[in-house]
Amino acid sequence: MSERFHFTLHATDGQARTGTIHTPRGEIRTPAFMPVGTAATVKAMLPESVRATGADILLGNTYHLMLRPGAERIARLGGLHRFMNWDRPILTDSGGFQVMSLAALRKLTEDGVTFSSHIDGSKHMLSPETSMEIQRLLGSDIVMCFDECPALPATEEAVAQSMRLSMRWAQRSRDAFGDRPGHALFGIMQGGVTRDLREESAEALKSIGFDGYAIGGLAVGEGQEAMFGVLDYAPGFLPADKPRYLMGVGKPDDIVGAVQRGVDMMDCVLPSRSGRTGQAWTRRGQVNIKNARHADDPRPLDQDCTCPACTGYSRAYLHHVFRAGEMISGMLLTWHNLHYFQELMEGLRNAITQGRLDDFVADFHAMRAEGDILAL
Ligand SMILES: [Zn+2]
Numbered sequence: 001m002s003e004r005f006h007f008t009l010h011a012t013d014g015q016a017r018t019g020t021i022h023t024p025r026g027e028i029r030t031p032a033f034m035p036v037g038t039a040a041t042v043k044a045m046l047p048e049s050v051r052a053t054g055a056d057i058l059l060g061n062t063y064h065l066m067l068r069p070g071a072e073r074i075a076r077l078g079g080l081h082r083f084m085n086w087d088r089p090i091l092t093d094s095g096g097f098q099v100m101s102l103a104a105l106r107k108l109t110e111d112g113v114t115f116s117s118h119i120d121g122s123k124h125m126l127s128p129e130t131s132m133e134i135q136r137l138l139g140s141d142i143v144m145c146f147d148e149c150p151a152l153p154a155t156e157e158a159v160a161q162s163m164r165l166s167m168r169w170a171q172r173s174r175d176a177f178g179d180r181p182g183h184a185l186f187g188i189m190q191g192g193v194t195r196d197l198r199e200e201s202a203e204a205l206k207s208i209g210f211d212g213y214a215i216g217g218l219a220v221g222e223g224q225e226a227m228f229g230v231l232d233y234a235p236g237f238l239p240a241d242k243p244r245y246l247m248g249v250g251k252p253d254d255i256v257g258a259v260q261r262g263v264d265m266m267d268c269v270l271p272s273r274s275g276r277t278g279q280a281w282t283r284r285g286q287v288n289i290k291n292a293r294h295a296d297d298p299r300p301l302d303q304d305c306t307c308p309a310c311t312g313y314s315r316a317y318l319h320h321v322f323r324a325g326e327m328i329s330g331m332l333l334t335w336h337n338l339h340y341f342q343e344l345m346e347g348l349r350n351a352i353t354q355g356r357l358d359d360f361v362a363d364f365h366a367m368r369a370e371g372d373i374l375a376l
Pocket residue numbers: 301302305306307308309310311336337339
């Protein structure tokens with residue numbers, strides 16, 4: 001645990017960047033996609049299988065883990081890494097977003113949020129200080145500031161007030177986090193789709209000083225065009241020598257567009273959630289394995305994919321096990337989806353290194369257009 005957390009930038013292509021985040025638990029190649037392990041598991045996957053897809057880091061959810069099994073219990077059992085058998089970096093969110101979207105009887109004050117658990121109705125409190133303590137107990141490598149993400153639609157005035165509250169909470173998070181060598185604290189930019197508010201938020205965070213900076217409050221229903229509109233300027237407000245994390249993104253074309261605009265890290269439940277509902281993501285677009293036309297199809301999901309689902313099984317088999325409700329359905333499709341997302345990230349990293357990102361993006365869109373014509 002001697003190495004300090006730091007980021008090295010290797011190459012840029014336009015606004016896009018590729019680099020390495022160094023942590024005592026291992027390196028994170030950027031642009032990075034982080035699979036989500038909500039309840040201390042990436043659903044349907046063993047940790048070594050997640051690693052085999054190429055993931056360098058996982059995301060854990062503070063809100064879920066504090067309620068079940070509890071952060072103190074995880075700490076007593078040796079921390080989240082040991083508990084879930086993943087020894088590489090883990091980023092935990094602050095609980096702020098999920099307490100506002102999942103919990104009942106929420107009450108927001110300057111101090112924090114009191115709420116009732118969606119599991120058993122028990123009363124809890126999340127504040128910058130308690131969120132830092134819970135993430136410390138979990139043993140998170142990258143800790144996120146406690147912030148508020150306003151529900152949409154919201155007026156510009158409401159977004160501004162919420163952002164300023166989050167900036168006061170960012171200072172309190174920084175103070176409560178203290179100095180923990182080898183662990184990083186990321187600030188979270190808010191400000192909705194208003195350029196001036198985004199800039200004000202970035203300035204506030206930079207004056208506090210963080211190990212990395214997240215762009216929050218996007219991918220919450222505003223649509224891709226509005227999100228890219230913000231990403232056209234927001235990453236440029238942040239320090240070039242620190243990682244930039246776009247929270248909760250996304251679909252493959254969202255990821256490609258975000259990387260083009262200078263984002264280094266992303267996370268999303270999409271590949272694992274889709275895998276459990278019979279949806280596969282491929283270079284040629286989405287495949288709905290539920291569809292009856294796959295019932296007699298001896299071909300793999302994607303003939304060029306090297307994942308276990310594609311090298312060992314036909315579409316007909318994947319269709320059958322989904323229809324039969326067999327657990328292997330979610331296992332194979334989740335593995336394929338995570339493999340595809342990580343392969344996409346590797347392709348983006350290589351393209352940036354070689355200065356041919358535009359060609360890579362053109363090929364990406366051409367392959368998907370071809371898929372549309374073939375009607376996968
Ligand atoms: Zn595959």
